[in-house]
Amino acid sequence: MSEKQITMQITGMTCAACANRIEKGLARMEGVADATVNFALEQAAVTYDPAKVDAAKLEEKVEALGYGTVKQSVELQITGMTCAACSARIEKGLSRMPGVSQANVNLALETAHVEYSPAEVSVGDVIQKVEKLGYGAVLKQEAQESGDHRQKEITKQKRKLVISVLLSLPLLWSMVGHFSFTSFIWVPDLFMNPWFQLLLATPVQFIIGRHFYTGAYKALRSGSANMDVLVALGTSAAYFYSLYLTVEWNRTGGHHQPEMYYETSAVLITLILLGKLFEALAKGRSSEAIKTLMGLQAKTALVIRDGQEISIPIEQVMAGDILLVKPGEKIPVDGDVVEGHSTVDESMLTGESIPVEKRTGDAVIGATINKSGALKVKATRVGRDTALAQIIKVVEEAQGSKAPIQRVADVISGIFVPVVVGIAIVTFFIWYIWLVPGSFADALKCAIAVLVIACPCALGLATPTSIMAGSGRAAEFGILFKGGEHLEATQQINTVILDKTGTITKGKPELTDVVVKSGTTEARFLTLVGAAERNSGHPLAEAIVAGIREKGIELPEAQEFTDIPGFGIRAVVEGSEVLVGTRRLMEKYKVDAVDAYSKMEELEEAGRTAMLAAVDGTYQGIIAVADAIKETSKEAVSRLKALGIEVIMITGDNERTASAIAREAGIDRVLAEVLPEGKAEEVKKYKQVGKKVAMVGDGINDAPALATADIGMAIGTGTDVAMEAADVTLMRGDLNSIPDAIAMSKKTMRNIRQNLFWALAYNVIGIPVAAAGLLEPWLAGAAMALSSVSVVLNALRLQRVKHL
Numbered sequence: 001m002s003e004k005q006i007t008m009q010i011t012g013m014t015c016a017a018c019a020n021r022i023e024k025g026l027a028r029m030e031g032v033a034d035a036t037v038n039f040a041l042e043q044a045a046v047t048y049d050p051a052k053v054d055a056a057k058l059e060e061k062v063e064a065l066g067y068g069t070v071k072q073s074v075e076l077q078i079t080g081m082t083c084a085a086c087s088a089r090i091e092k093g094l095s096r097m098p099g100v101s102q103a104n105v106n107l108a109l110e111t112a113h114v115e116y117s118p119a120e121v122s123v124g125d126v127i128q129k130v131e132k133l134g135y136g137a138v139l140k141q142e143a144q145e146s147g148d149h150r151q152k153e154i155t156k157q158k159r160k161l162v163i164s165v166l167l168s169l170p171l172l173w174s175m176v177g178h179f180s181f182t183s184f185i186w187v188p189d190l191f192m193n194p195w196f197q198l199l200l201a202t203p204v205q206f207i208i209g210r211h212f213y214t215g216a217y218k219a220l221r222s223g224s225a226n227m228d229v230l231v232a233l234g235t236s237a238a239y240f241y242s243l244y245l246t247v248e249w250n251r252t253g254g255h256h257q258p259e260m261y262y263e264t265s266a267v268l269i270t271l272i273l274l275g276k277l278f279e280a281l282a283k284g285r286s287s288e289a290i291k292t293l294m295g296l297q298a299k300t301a302l303v304i305r306d307g308q309e310i311s312i313p314i315e316q317v318m319a320g321d322i323l324l325v326k327p328g329e330k331i332p333v334d335g336d337v338v339e340g341h342s343t344v345d346e347s348m349l350t351g352e353s354i355p356v357e358k359r360t361g362d363a364v365i366g367a368t369i370n371k372s373g374a375l376k377v378k379a380t381r382v383g384r385d386t387a388l389a390q391i392i393k394v395v396e397e398a399q400g401s402k403a404p405i406q407r408v409a410d411v412i413s414g415i416f417v418p419v420v421v422g423i424a425i426v427t428f429f430i431w432y433i434w435l436v437p438g439s440f441a442d443a444l445k446c447a448i449a450v451l452v453i454a455c456p457c458a459l460g461l462a463t464p465t466s467i468m469a470g471s472g473r474a475a476e477f478g479i480l481f482k483g484g485e486h487l488e489a490t491q492q493i494n495t496v497i498l499d500k501t502g503t504i505t506k507g508k509p510e511l512t513d514v515v516v517k518s519g520t521t522e523a524r525f526l527t528l529v530g531a532a533e534r535n536s537g538h539p540l541a542e543a544i545v546a547g548i549r550e551k552g553i554e555l556p557e558a559q560e561f562t563d564i565p566g567f568g569i570r571a572v573v574e575g576s577e578v579l580v581g582t583r584r585l586m587e588k589y590k591v592d593a594v595d596a597y598s599k600m601e602e603l604e605e606a607g608r609t610a611m612l613a614a615v616d617g618t619y620q621g622i623i624a625v626a627d628a629i630k631e632t633s634k635e636a637v638s639r640l641k642a643l644g645i646e647v648i649m650i651t652g653d654n655e656r657t658a659s660a661i662a663r664e665a666g667i668d669r670v671l672a673e674v675l676p677e678g679k680a681e682e683v684k685k686y687k688q689v690g691k692k693v694a695m696v697g698d699g700i701n702d703a704p705a706l707a708t709a710d711i712g713m714a715i716g717t718g719t720d721v722a723m724e725a726a727d728v729t730l731m732r733g734d735l736n737s738i739p740d741a742i743a744m745s746k747k748t749m750r751n752i753r754q755n756l757f758w759a760l761a762y763n764v765i766g767i768p769v770a771a772a773g774l775l776e777p778w779l780a781g782a783a784m785a786l787s788s789v790s791v792v793l794n795a796l797r798l799q800r801v802k803h804l
Contacts, residue, residue, distance in 0.1 A: 003033055006055055006119040008044045009070035010037065010062060018067065025065045029053055055099060055120045071101060074123050076112040078105065079136035079153070082215060082276075084409065084460020085226035085417055086135070089219065093133045097121055104402055108464035111140060113397075134218025157277045164208045164270040167200045171263035175778075194246040194260055201262035205239050209269045225417035227455045231272060233421065234451035235265040237444055238777065259441060261777075268452060268781040275785020279461070279792055296367040296388060301332035304376070321379045325370045333366040334381040342373035394480045394729065398471040403484035405752055406463035412760075420454040420767070427771040435773075445777060449770035453780035454763055458787040462755035465795035470748030473799050478731035479741045486727040490711050490745035492692045496640055496738060497671075497683060497705075499697035500651035500658065501539060501627060503715050504665050504735065507698075509540055509627035511547025512608055515599055516621040525621050526553050529613050532571035532578040535561040540609060541569070543625045564588075566652055566675035568611065579614040582654065582673075586612050586619070593619040604656030607664065629665050636735030637666045643739060646691075650674055650682060650705075679705035696730075696738060713738060744801070751798055755791045762787045 013019055019039040026035035026044065031052025037044045046058055059069045081087055087107040094103035094112065099120025104113045114126050123139070130137035174191040190196050206213075212235070215228030238261040245258040301317050302324045303310050309324060314332050317323070322338065325331050331344070343355035346368045355371045358364060364377055366386040383389065424447045431443035467484045474481060481487040498504050516522050530548035533541040535558055548555065560572040567588060568581015579589055583600075586593045591614040600622055603610040608624040640647050649662045650671040658672035671682055679695075683705050686693045695702065695709035698716055706712030706726050714726035715733050730737035766783060769775050775783075 002050070003047050004050050005045065005047045006058070008046065008055075008059065008062065008117070008119045010042050010044050011068040011070060013037075013039055013042060013067060015039070022062060022065055022067060025061055026058060029058070029061060032058075055117060056101075059117065069117065069119075071115055072118050073113060073115045074126065075140035076114065076127065076130065076137045077140045078110050078112050078130065080211075080215065081105075081107055081110060081135060083107075083227035083455060083457045085219070085224065086215075087460060089222065089224045089226065090130060090133055090135060093129060093222070094126065097126070097129055100126070106402075106464050107460045108468055112137070133222055134215060154277065154280050157273065157280060160208050161270070161273045161277055164204050164266070164273055167204050167208075168263070168266040168270045171197055171200055171266050174260075175263040175267075192257065194242075194249050194258070194262075197260055197262040198243065198246055201239060201242070201266045204266040204269050205235060208273070209235060212269070225421065227417070227457055229417055230420060230451045230455050231268070233424075234448040234777065235268050238262070238264040238268070238448055241440070241444055261441070261445070264445075264448065264777045267778040268448075271778065271781040271785050275457075275788055278785070278789040279457075296330075298330035298332040298367065302326070315383070317379055317382050319379050319382055321382075323377045323379060325375045325377055327370055327372055327374060329370055331364050331366055331368050331370055331375075331377060333379045334386045335364055335366075335377040335379045337362050337364060337375055338378045339376035340374050342375050343371045345369040345371055391475070391480060391731070394482060395471060395475045398467070398481045398483050398487065403463060403467055403488040403752070405488060405749070405756075406467075406484070409459050409463055409756060409759075412459060416454070416459070416763075420451065423454070423767060423771065424448075424450040430771075431773070442773065446771060446773045448777040449773075449775045449780040450767055452777055453766040453770045453775065453784050455784050457784070458759035458762060458791045459756070461788060461791050461795075462759050463752050465792050466748055466752045466755060466798065469795045469798040470744060470751065473801055474741065474744045477737070477740055477744070478734075479737055479744060480729040480731060481741075481745075482727050482729075486711060487745055487748055489692075490694070490728065490741055491749050493645065493694045493711060493742055495646045495648065495686055495691040495693045497648045497650050497686070497693060497695050497709070498667070498735070499679075499695075499702050499705075500649055500653060500661060502698050503696055504633045504649060504661065504667075505627040505629050507539055507627065509543040509609065509625040511544055511550075511623070512626045513603055513610070513624035514621065515596075515624075517596075517619060520620050523553060525613070526551065526623075527555065528573050528576060528578050528615055528620075529580055529623055530555045531558050531573040532561070532569055532580055534558070535571065536563055536569055538563075539627075540611075540625055543627075544623060547625075566673075576615050577617070580611050580623070583612065586614060589614070589617065591617055591619055595619075596622055601656060604654055605660060607657060607660035609653055609657050627661075629661060630733075630735065632734050632736050633665045636738060639736065639739040641666075643742065645742075648686075650679055652676070676702075677704065680708040683708045694738070696735075713741065747801060748798060751795060755794055758794075759787065759791055 010022065013022070016039050019037040022044060023035050023037040026032055026046055031049040032046060033049065034047040035044060044062070048058065062069050078090065081090070084107055087105040090112060091103050091105040094100055094114055099117040100114060101117065102115040105111070112130070116126065127137045170191045174187055174197065212228045212232045215226065216232040219226045219229055242261045242265070245260060249256070249258050298314055300311050301314050303312055303317065304322045304324055317333050323332055323335065327342070337358050337360050339360060341359050344358050344364060345355045346365065358375065364375070367388045384393070427450050428443045428447035431446050432438070432440060436442045467487060471481050471484070471487055481490070501507055514522060514526065516525050526548045530545050530553060533544045534555055545555070556574055558571040558573045562570045564570060564581065564585065567585040568579065571578045579585055579591065583593070583597070593612050593614065596612060596619060600610045600612065603622070603624045608626050610622050610624040612622060613620050637647050646669070647667050648669045648671060649658065649665070649667045651658045652674055653672055655670070655672040658670045662670045674682060679702060683693055683695050687710065693709045694711040694713055695705045696713040696715060697706055698714065706714065711728060712726040713728045713730055715730050728741055730741065766780070770780050
C-alpha cells in the first residue's frame with residue numbers, strides 16, 4: 001500500500017475530548033492507517049491510502065463531526081490568456097488539483113481566485129500548474145508591487161504592432177494592386193517579388209506571431225483548443241501554401257507570377273494584434289473604479305512620536321499611533337479623535353454633502369477630509385483593516401467573481417474551437433471537391449476565413465467586462481455588490497422588507513415625553529430610568545440617557561443589568577429593581593400598568609416609541625422617544641412602488657408607533673412587534689410563496705434576516721460586520737440606494753445580454769458568410785478584432801451612467 005500523510009488544521013475544538021472524538025472518527029474510516037489529533041496545535045496528522053480515501057473525504061468527515069478545516073485562498077495575476085477557452089482551461093486544470101476546492105479565472109481582469117487546503121497543496125503548486133498549462137502566474141500582490149503589469153503588456157503590444165505594421169504594409173500594398181478596380185495604383189516590382197514577400201512575412205509569422213504557436217502547442221498538449229489554435233492554423237495555412245507557390249515559381253524559372261497569400265497571414269496577425277491592443281486599453285478603463293477608490297487614500301501621515309511630528313508613508317502607520325490632521329488634509333486612517341474640534345467631509349463614504357462635526361471621542365474614517373480645525377487622532381484601524389480598504393476589497397472581489405449567466409458563455413467557449421476547426425475542414429473540402437474543383441487556393445482562402453472569424457474572444461469578454469464596469473460604477477454611487485451573482489440576482493427583487501430604526505428613520509431618536517404617575521417626582525423617576533438605561537447599547541436607550549443628562553440630572557451606577565431582547569431591560573439601581581420596556585415586559589413581571597395604556601396609545605398614535613417603567617414591581621410612569629424618518633425615505637419608497645415592488649416595514653416596535661412611521665414613509669404593510677430572531681422567519685414566509693425578497697437593515701442586529709433573504713442589503717458606512725452580513729452594502733445610508741441598486745443590476749444584466757447576443761450573432765452570421773467565400777481572410781480578421789473591441793466598449797457604457 002502506497003501511503004500518504006497530510007496535516008489538517010482543525011477549527012472548533014474546545015477541549016481534549018474534541019480531539020479524541022475527531023481522532024476516533026478519522027481512524028475508523030476505510031483506508032486510514034493512522035490519525036493523530038493535537039489539541040494544542042489544533043492539527044490532525046493522518047496517514048491514509050489514496051486508493052481508498054482522499055483528503056476531501058477526510059475533511060468532510062471532520063466537518064460531519066461538527067468541526068471545521070482551515071481553507072486558504074490566493075489571488076493570482078495570470079498572463080498569456082487570449083480568449084475564453086484559455087480562462088476555462090486554467091479554471092478546469094486548477095479545479096482538478098487535489099486540495100483545490102474552488103478556482104475562478106477572470107479573463108477581463110486576468111486574475112485567478114483559488115481556494116485550497118494548505119494540507120494538500122501549496123501556492124507554489126498552484127502557480128506551477130498554471131505554468132504547466134502554458135500560462136504565467138504570480139501572486140497578485142507581487143504583481144501590484146512590481147508595477148502595473150497591464151501597462152507593461154500594453155507597451156510591449158504597441159512595440160510589436162509597430163514592427164508588424166511596417167512589415168505588413170508593403171504586402172498590403174501589393175495585394176491592393178491585384179484588384180481590377182485598383183489597377184491605377186502603382187506597385188513597385190520589388191513588392192510583387194515572391195522572395196521579397198517571403199522576407200517580409202516570415203518575421204511577422206514566426207517572431208511577431210510566435211506566441212500564437214506556443215499558445216496553440218500548449219493548449220493542444222493539454223487536450224484543449226483556444227483562439228491561438230485557430231489563428232496558428234489559419235495563418236500557417238496561408239503562409240506555407242504561399243511558400244510552396246514561391247518554391248514552384250522559382251523552380252519553373254519565375255515566368256508566371258503566382259497569386260501569393262503572404263499578405264493574408266501577415267495582415268491577419270497585424271489586425272489581431274491591433275484588436276488585442278484596443279481590447280487591453282478598453283479593459284484598463286474598466287478597472288477605473290478601483291483606481292479611483294485607491295486615489296482617495298492619503299499618501300502620507302503626520303505622526304507624533306516621542307513628542308516629534310514625523311511625516312511617514314501611510315503604510316507605516318501603526319494602530320495606536322497619534323496622528324495630527326491639519327485643516328484641509330485627508331484623515332490618513334480610521335481612528336478616534338483624542339484632541340481638537342472640527343468638521344469632517346464624509347461625502348466620499350456617506351454621500352452626505354454637509355460636513356459632520358467631530359469632537360473628542362468621535363470616530364473618524366480614513367480618506368475623509370478635515371475641513372476646519374486641527375485634530376489629533378488615535379489610529380484604530382490601519383492598512384487592510386480601514387473602511388476604505390474593506391470597500392476596495394469588496395469591489396475587487398465583485399469584479400473578479402462570476403455571475404451565473406457567465407457559465408453559459410464558458411460552456412459554449414469550451415466546445416467552440418473544435419467545432420470551428422471541424423467547420424473549416426468541411427468548408428475546405430466542399431470548395432475543393434464540389435464548388436471549385438481542384439482550386440486549392442480558393443478552398444484554402446474560405447477555410448482560413450472561417451477559422452479566423454470564429455475566434456470566441458468576444459464571447460469570453462461579454463460577461464466579465466460588464467460585471468467589472470457595472471460593479472465599479474455602482475461603487476461610485478455608494479453601492480457595493482459582494483459578487484457577480486448578487487449583481488445578477490438583484491434585478492429579480494419584487495419584495496423589499498425594510499427595518500425601521502436607522503434604515504427608514506435616522507436612527508438618532510430623541511427624548512420627547514415624560515409622564516410620571518402622581519405621587520412620584522420626575523427627577524427621581526428619571527434618575528432611576530436613566531441609570532438603568534445607560535448600560536444598554538440600544539439607540540432608544542442612548543436617546544433616553546442623553547435627554548435626561550440634558551436636564552442636568554446625575555446618573556448613578558446600576559448594580560445589576562439585564563437586556564431582555566424584544567421586551568426591554570431590568571436593572572437594580574440603589575437597591576431598587578427598575579423595569580423599562582413594553583407591555584409584555586410588565587406582564588412578564590406581573591406589574592399592573594393597565595391605567596397607563598390609554599396614554600401610551602395616544603403617544604404611539606403620534607409616532608412616538610413609548611416605554612413603561614416600574615420600580616420594585618409598581619408602575620411609575622411612561623417615557624417616550626421619537627425617531628424622525630430620513631428626508632429621502634418617502635421618495636425612495638415611492639420609487640420602489642413605481643418599479644412594481646412591494647414594500648414592507650418590519651420592526652420590534654408596537655403596532656401603533658410602527659403604523660405612524662409607515663404612514664409617514666408611504667408604506668402600506670407593516671410587520672410590528674417582531675423579535676430579532678423572528679425577522680428571519682418573516683423573510684422565509686415571503687420566500688415560500690415565491691417572492692424574491694430583499695431585506696434591508698443595519699447589518700448587525702438584522703444579520704439572520706439579511707442572510708435568509710434572496711438579497712441582503714446593509715445600510716451603513718462600511719463596517720466589517722455590515723459587509724460580512726449582506727450581499728449588498730449601501731454605503732450612503734439613503735434608501736434611494738435600494739432602487740439605484742436594482743436599476744444598476746438591470747442595466748448591467750441588459751448590457752451582458754446585449755454582449756452575449758451580439759457575440760453569438762456575430763459568429764452565427766460570420767461563419768456561413770466566410771464559408772460561402774464572401775469574406776477575404778484579412779477582412780475576417782478585422783471583423784474578429786472589431787467584435788472583441790465592440791463588446792468591451794459596450795460594457796464601458798455602464799461607466800458613463802449618470803443617473804440610476
